[in-house]
Amino acid sequence: MAEDGTTDIFVIGGGINGCGIARDAAGRSLSVRLAEMGDLASATSSASTKLFHGGLRYLEYFEFRLVREALIEREVLLRMMPHIAWPMRFVLPYHRDMRFDASAPASRLLAAVMPWMKGRRPDWLIRLGLLMYDTLGGRKILPPTRVLDLTDSPEGAPLKPEFRKAFEYSDCWVEDCRLVVLNARDAAARGAQILTRTKVLEAAPEGRLWRIETENVETGERRTHHARLLVNAGGPWVGDVLRHRVRLNAASGVRLVRGSHIVTRRLFDHDKCYFLQGSDGRIIFAIPYETDFTLIGTTDVEHDDPDTPPVCTPEEQRYLLDFANQYLADPISEADIVWTYSGVRPLYDDGASSATAATRDYTLTLENAGSAPVLNVFGGKITTYRRLAESALEKIGAHFPAMSGPWTANGVLPGGDFPVDGVSAMVGSLRAEYPFLTAFWARRLVRAYGTDARRVLGRATAEEDLGPGFGATLTGAEVAWLMENEYARTADDVIWRRSKLGLRLSDGEVARLEAWMAERRAALTAAAELQRAPREEDPDGSGTERCGDVGGGADPNLPDRCHGPRL
Numbered sequence: 001m002a003e004d005g006t007t008d009i010f011v012i013g014g015g016i017n018g019c020g021i022a023r024d025a026a027g028r029s030l031s032v033r034l035a036e037m038g039d040l041a042s043a044t045s046s047a048s049t050k051l052f053h054g055g056l057r058y059l060e061y062f063e064f065r066l067v068r069e070a071l072i073e074r075e076v077l078l079r080m081m082p083h084i085a086w087p088m089r090f091v092l093p094y095h096r097d098m099r100f101d102a103s104a105p106a107s108r109l110l111a112a113v114m115p116w117m118k119g120r121r122p123d124w125l126i127r128l129g130l131l132m133y134d135t136l137g138g139r140k141i142l143p144p145t146r147v148l149d150l151t152d153s154p155e156g157a158p159l160k161p162e163f164r165k166a167f168e169y170s171d172c173w174v175e176d177c178r179l180v181v182l183n184a185r186d187a188a189a190r191g192a193q194i195l196t197r198t199k200v201l202e203a204a205p206e207g208r209l210w211r212i213e214t215e216n217v218e219t220g221e222r223r224t225h226h227a228r229l230l231v232n233a234g235g236p237w238v239g240d241v242l243r244h245r246v247r248l249n250a251a252s253g254v255r256l257v258r259g260s261h262i263v264t265r266r267l268f269d270h271d272k273c274y275f276l277q278g279s280d281g282r283i284i285f286a287i288p289y290e291t292d293f294t295l296i297g298t299t300d301v302e303h304d305d306p307d308t309p310p311v312c313t314p315e316e317q318r319y320l321l322d323f324a325n326q327y328l329a330d331p332i333s334e335a336d337i338v339w340t341y342s343g344v345r346p347l348y349d350d351g352a353s354s355a356t357a358a359t360r361d362y363t364l365t366l367e368n369a370g371s372a373p374v375l376n377v378f379g380g381k382i383t384t385y386r387r388l389a390e391s392a393l394e395k396i397g398a399h400f401p402a403m404s405g406p407w408t409a410n411g412v413l414p415g416g417d418f419p420v421d422g423v424s425a426m427v428g429s430l431r432a433e434y435p436f437l438t439a440f441w442a443r444r445l446v447r448a449y450g451t452d453a454r455r456v457l458g459r460a461t462a463e464e465d466l467g468p469g470f471g472a473t474l475t476g477a478e479v480a481w482l483m484e485n486e487y488a489r490t491a492d493d494v495i496w497r498r499s500k501l502g503l504r505l506s507d508g509e510v511a512r513l514e515a516w517m518a519e520r521r522a523a524l525t526a527a528a529e530l531q532r533a534p535r536e537e538d539p540d541g542s543g544t545e546r547c548g549d550v551g552g553g554a555d556p557n558l559p560d561r562c563h564g565p566r567l
């Protein structure tokens, strides 16, 4: 960062794409500041289906580049983050009445050469798709496709008896919000400044620089920043940022498509997912979720305004229930739904007729406002975020000739420095070290924090050493870790994004957590003010959170760090 606080890059948006770009750039020694108006991953990046996947259905849209890149990427990502991502097997039950999305190019081609097959998704075509899926991506860790007899198998048990055969293939699961937070943490560890609850109000060219005005949405405090290059990773707001913050008339457009999920009590007793094909040509997933639940989604509905919070409407709930009930032997109803969530896909507008058919690939545009450049991010998948960041850095390379080359393919995320198949061993050793942990608790901590789980637990020898218990194994020590190291500010940040413990906590427990966090937040703010007060000069001009401020200071081993806000 320059002495006057000017950075090389200013990133708007703390979703996966903004944080991925910030991390990559910081690792190449560029100075980076990122502003996120809410919590990290508070928009689309915490509302995904949470799959690192090639996207089997995209083959029908001939999106071979996207599928190949995503397939190759799955194993790179597994190695980078074996705690928060893991392989999963997908069961695709076959039935001869399966239908294509009529607008899919594969459907139109098949109808042209085999008119009698019009609209059908035949068995041999699924096999062909899976063969491509197995071979396009240079698979090493993930097992290959196989055919499954459903008539006498645990995978067939929850399904109606007419489903007798299935195909089984591999993809991966990822904890989407933790992925974002760990990218942000790693970016900060490499020198980036991550400002959450900070909205970009305006960005205007000033000579060769950008002048960026931000507002802290908690305190109302306004600040001015300068940067050489602006990255617009606003997700659903990418168009809003362009038109209203940067005030550029860009040719590229964004298409907002809402996707909703329902969560039910656990519907089956194995750890595989179902890939279900509907009579409308769409597909949905039914996925084992958070040990005791099943996740079902998603929908594709046009969404007009990014400022309208997405919700899973009663119609979408009914659609997902009816879809799943085409397969399930024991039908489910609204009464089985315990939670829903919804997000908006910021898709690149390629003019496709339906929301389902719109491309899931990403597009990066570099524009100049005078001589100040802005890079806009349209579309993309969680799965391709790292490659998207590499492409972004390549695209802006000419502006930073001294910048080093790509590095993230081998750059493990915080807590992920252990082998891909090492989770069970780590759970065992954590329980040996901390005998008071239950199996559920230890696994949850390893899955969330990996090798950092020990830093969360510190020198505790009994549960009581971890401060107040908020229910469902959430303790003061863990919440303190999340506030000090992972940018958590509110109970929602903790129970719906950095964990999914909201599924298990009562209203009373959440209220107690909120009160505890409010007290601690006040103490953290007071401590930050104290730290800042004697510093007359303010080299970066921002004066607020500095690199590592959120995490750096507190010693995780101090026994009293989890007993209340005593900083």
Ligand SMILES: Cc1cc2nc3c(=O)[nH]c(=O)nc-3n(C[C@H](O)[C@H](O)[C@H](O)COP(=O)(O)OP(=O)(O)OC[C@H]3O[C@@H](n4cnc5c(N)ncnc54)[C@H](O)[C@@H]3O)c2cc1C
Residues within 6 Å of the ligand: 012, 013, 014, 015, 016, 017, 018, 035, 036, 037, 038, 039, 040, 041, 042, 043, 044, 045, 046, 047, 048, 049, 050, 051, 052, 053, 198, 199, 200, 201, 233, 234, 235, 236, 237, 238, 241, 245, 257, 258, 259, 260, 298, 342, 343, 344, 345, 346, 377, 379, 380, 381, 382, 383, 384
């Ligand atoms: C239902 C659904 C299911 C999906 N499933 C998958 C899947 O299984 N696998 C997969 O690979 N992909 C999936 N995706 C796609 C993936 O989730 C998205 O492509 C990705 O999360 C987009 O990330 P982003 O960073 O571009 O946007 P976001 O996560 O929305 O981040 C943009 C951020 O910018 C911030 N922002 C906007 N304007 C401003 C401003 N003026 N100042 C400060 N901050 C601002 C917002 O608050 C927001 O947090 C799914 C998407 C949806 C909706």
